[in-house]
Amino acid sequence: xxxxxxxxxxxxxxxxxxxxxxxxxxxxxxxxxxxxxxxxxxxxxxxxxxxxxxxxxxxxxxxxxxxxxxxxxxxxxxxxxxxxxxxxxxxxxxxxxxxxxxxxxxxxxxxxxxxxxxxxxxxxxxxxxxxxxxxxxxxxxxxxxxxxxxxxxxxxxxxxxxxxxxxxxxxxxxxxxxxxxxxxxxxxxxxxxxxxxxxxxxxxxxxxxxxxxxxxxxxxxxxxxxxxxxxxxxxxxxxxxxxxxxxxxxxxxxxxxxxxxxxxxxxxxxxxxxxxxxxxxxxxxxxxxxxxxxxxxxxxxxxxxxxxxxxxxxxxxxxxxxxxxxxxxxxx
Amino acid sequence: xxxxxxxxxxxxxxxxxxxxxxxxxxxxxxxxxxxxxxxxxxxxxxxxxxxxxxxxxxxxxxxxxxxxxxxxxxxxxxxxxxxxxxxxxxxxxxxxxxxxxxxxxxxxxxxxxxxxxxxxxxxxxxxxxxxxxxxxxxxxxxxxxxxxxxxxxxxxxxxxxxxxxxxxxxxxxxxxxxxxxxxxxxxxxxxxxxxxxxxxxxxxxxxxxxxxxxxxxxxxxxxxxxxxxxxxxxxxxxxxxxxxxxxxxxxxxxxxxxxxxxxxxxxxxxxxxxxxxxxxxxxxxxxxx
Numbered sequence: 001x002x003x004x005x006x007x008x009x010x011x012x013x014x015x016x017x018x019x020x021x022x023x024x025x026x027x028x029x030x031x032x033x034x035x036x037x038x039x040x041x042x043x044x045x046x047x048x049x050x051x052x053x054x055x056x057x058x059x060x061x062x063x064x065x066x067x068x069x070x071x072x073x074x075x076x077x078x079x080x081x082x083x084x085x086x087x088x089x090x091x092x093x094x095x096x097x098x099x100x101x102x103x104x105x106x107x108x109x110x111x112x113x114x115x116x117x118x119x120x121x122x123x124x125x126x127x128x129x130x131x132x133x134x135x136x137x138x139x140x141x142x143x144x145x146x147x148x149x150x151x152x153x154x155x156x157x158x159x160x161x162x163x164x165x166x167x168x169x170x171x172x173x174x175x176x177x178x179x180x181x182x183x184x185x186x187x188x189x190x191x192x193x194x195x196x197x198x199x200x201x202x203x204x205x206x207x208x209x210x211x212x213x214x215x216x217x218x219x220x221x222x223x224x225x226x227x228x229x230x231x232x233x234x235x236x237x238x239x240x241x242x243x244x245x246x247x248x249x250x251x252x253x254x255x256x257x258x259x260x261x262x263x264x265x266x267x268x269x270x271x272x273x274x275x276x277x278x279x280x281x282x283x284x285x286x287x288x289x290x291x292x293x294x295x296x297x298x299x300x301x302x303x304x305x306x307x308x309x310x311x312x313x314x315x316x317x318x319x320x321x322x323x324x325x326x327x328x329x330x331x332x
Numbered sequence: 333x334x335x336x337x338x339x340x341x342x343x344x345x346x347x348x349x350x351x352x353x354x355x356x357x358x359x360x361x362x363x364x365x366x367x368x369x370x371x372x373x374x375x376x377x378x379x380x381x382x383x384x385x386x387x388x389x390x391x392x393x394x395x396x397x398x399x400x401x402x403x404x405x406x407x408x409x410x411x412x413x414x415x416x417x418x419x420x421x422x423x424x425x426x427x428x429x430x431x432x433x434x435x436x437x438x439x440x441x442x443x444x445x446x447x448x449x450x451x452x453x454x455x456x457x458x459x460x461x462x463x464x465x466x467x468x469x470x471x472x473x474x475x476x477x478x479x480x481x482x483x484x485x486x487x488x489x490x491x492x493x494x495x496x497x498x499x500x501x502x503x504x505x506x507x508x509x510x511x512x513x514x515x516x517x518x519x520x521x522x523x524x525x526x527x528x529x530x531x532x533x534x535x536x537x538x539x540x541x542x543x544x545x546x547x548x549x550x551x552x553x554x555x556x557x558x559x560x561x562x563x564x565x566x567x568x569x570x571x572x573x574x575x576x577x578x579x580x581x582x583x584x585x586x587x588x589x590x591x592x593x594x595x596x597x598x599x600x601x602x603x604x605x606x607x608x609x610x611x612x613x614x615x616x617x618x619x620x621x
Binding site for chain 2: 057059093094095096097098101102104106109110111112113114115123124127128159161172175176
């Protein structure tokens with residue numbers, strides 16, 4: 001593993017076994033997250049982005065979900081490499097929260113309603129670092145100040161229902177960062193928030209990243225958010241990464257037909273001026289229970305021909321640091 | 333500012349009590365409960381007569397200055413027997429609630445949180461619920477031998493499924509809530525998630541069910557004693573007194589009315605305190621000061 005990389009996912013396959021068959025939610029995902037970098041994973045619902053994050057955290061619903069193949073290498077603070085795909089439950093628990101933390105989509109329900117926010121942050125600190133309750137509470141207050149909650153000393157004794165959605169998401173961030181993790185997984189953290197609050201939270205995350213030198217794996221379906229926060233982007237479609245690139249590169253020179261389709265779905269000034277309707281990608285995301293042969297995007301792709309359905313395309317280099325999973329990379 | 337933590341925890345604890353007492357119904361209920369418990373504890377000092385002393389001359393006397401609650405068919409002072417009866421009835425009630433809560437919460441959490449255990453535990457609970465309460469209690473006491481402790485054990489086992497089912501059902505809901513997953517993502521152990529995060533959210537259904545079981549237990553103890561498998565019938569308990577008074581319901585209703593009132597008062601006030609406690613313990617229902 002490159003010394004600059006903290007998290008390296010290689011060929012990850014996470015399948016769900018159900019009565020209806022095998023759902024290949026994640027089917028060969030590969031990406032690397034460098035120190036201090038924000039990698040956005042973009043995709044539609046059901047593309048496997050959340051399952052990827054749950055696989056990293058070791059939080060897959062058991063026994064249905066299983067990692068079938070691949071590895072998740074993570075370098076902890078001491079410099080030791082762990083393969084999280086094959087780590088013991090005890091190792092995973094030690095890493096969760098302390099080394100890799102996660103924030104979720106629903107700030108309204110991701111906090112226990114019956115404990116004060118201070119208690120909940122203190123719990124995380126006590127769980128991983130021990131020490132006295134007073135010290136943990138002091139840390140909790142420090143974290144609330146860090147996430148810019150006004151009157152932190154007073155708010156520490158409040159319950160989640162006394163706070164707004166934006167405030168709760170700040171508490172979630174404080175909770176996740178209380179043990180100073182090196183990787184933060186943010187699973188659609190701004191989706192449930194107002195646009196103005198969204199911008200504040202993104203701003204906060206960006207600032208905290210600089211202060212704490214952490215890496216962020218940012219999961220979202222919102223390309224606007226991607227442009228705001230990401231350094232690099234991995235686009236997922238039907239359980240695979242179909243394109244990964246630098247954020248500027250991706251927006252300026254999208255290569256994979258799916259990425260192009262996604263970007264053309266966004267309203268532009270020219271489109272608004274012309275008075276045309278928004279474009280959409282025809283068709284639907286295929287069911288993970290029955291993925292099409294070859295390129296999974298072929299049935300919806302305007303450029304597809306018979307060659308596309310023969311074999312699953314590899315991630316092919318487009319430019320340095322820019323790859324796309326399309327056999328027509330050279331001709332696009 | 334010097335030590336916000338201790339101040340916080342301290343005020344919170346007193347705040348709960350203060351809020352609890354600030355409701356009139358809860359305050360009155362608490363006073364009633366304290367009076368009943370104190371009367372039971374101080375029975376020898378309070379009761380004007382020996383509760384066992386027979387007096388054929390005075391049998392079936394209506395309430396009067398000499399016998400506040402009248403006398404029963406053996407001329408025993410009903411007031412003294414009610415006071416003494418509280419000792420056993422309240423003990424049995426509380427002990428059964430504690431025993432069935434411990435068992436029921438443990439089984440319910442096990443079944444609700446761990447899919448593997450659910451099949452076994454749920455079938456066990458179903459099997460226990462298939463027996464009529466009193467029949468199961470009788471066979472348990474018969475197997476264990478009649479004594480107060482065995483009555484408590486038998487009733488505790490009989491009422492366990494009621495609690496276990498409610499705890500299981502609520503656990504099934506709570507375990508799927510995002511904050512449980514969030515706690516996992518923070519590295520909180522399964523044991524701590526179950527015993528802290530889930531259990532704390534179960535307090536209100538447990539309190540409600542616990543107060544019901546308290547009432548059932550007092551009455552069931554009477555039933556067992558009446559059937560001859562409980563405590564000896566000459567030992568006064570509220571339940572046995574009601575049973576014994578049944579045959580005089582038309583002519584000397586005070587024999588059963590006063591122990592009846594004692595049961596109603598204790599169950600009602602316990603339930604009101606339970607209600608108040610539930611509201612106060614849930615910060616979402618707690619009124620702002």
